[in-house]
Amino acid sequence: YEEGQEVYVISTYSPTVYVLDFKTNALIDSINSGFVQRDAENAKLQLKALSKALGFEVNDDLSVIRLGEEPKKQRGKKSKAEKPSEVISAETQPTIVITEKTNVITSEDLLVPETNEPKVDPEYQNKLNTLLQRV
Structure with a gap:
């Protein structure tokens, strides 16, 4: 990552992709x-695949939200037209403090409802294993 480079961060708690062009520890x-x-398209595809692997699907209406200020337009370059993204000032964003780098083992909030079924769908398990191997 280089300072000022625009990157697309996938949110794991909502169907959202955040656009950043400034360096933070969280980034x-x-x-x-x-x-x-x-790019936004690959971020959306990754979010859809991750959601599907976890057992739910998100629709094509994913939010792409810019954190920080909109970059200044450069003359002479043409780019694909995308829906304008919502601009949220970095000052209004909640501060994220990372105190320790560890893998998440448990979560307080459930992403999918609990079931009493001990069975695991073999097709689902195969897809999940395939995605985990790619990572």
Whole structure:
């Protein structure tokens, strides 16, 4: 990552992709964990695949939100037109403090409802194993 480079961070708690162009510890951790892409389309595809592997699907209406200020337009370059993203000032964002780097073992909030079924769908398990091998 280079300062000022625009990257797309995948949110694991909502169907959202955040656009960043400034360096933070949380961004570096996201890069190291594999939750960052260089373009919005690949970030959306990764978020859809991850959600599907976890047992739920997100629709195509994913939010892409810019954190920080909109970059200044450069003359002479043409780019693909994308939906304008919501701009949220870095000052209004909650501060994220990372106190320790560890793997998440448990979560307080359930991502999917609990079931009493001990059976695991073999097709689901195969897809999950395939995704885990890719990581």
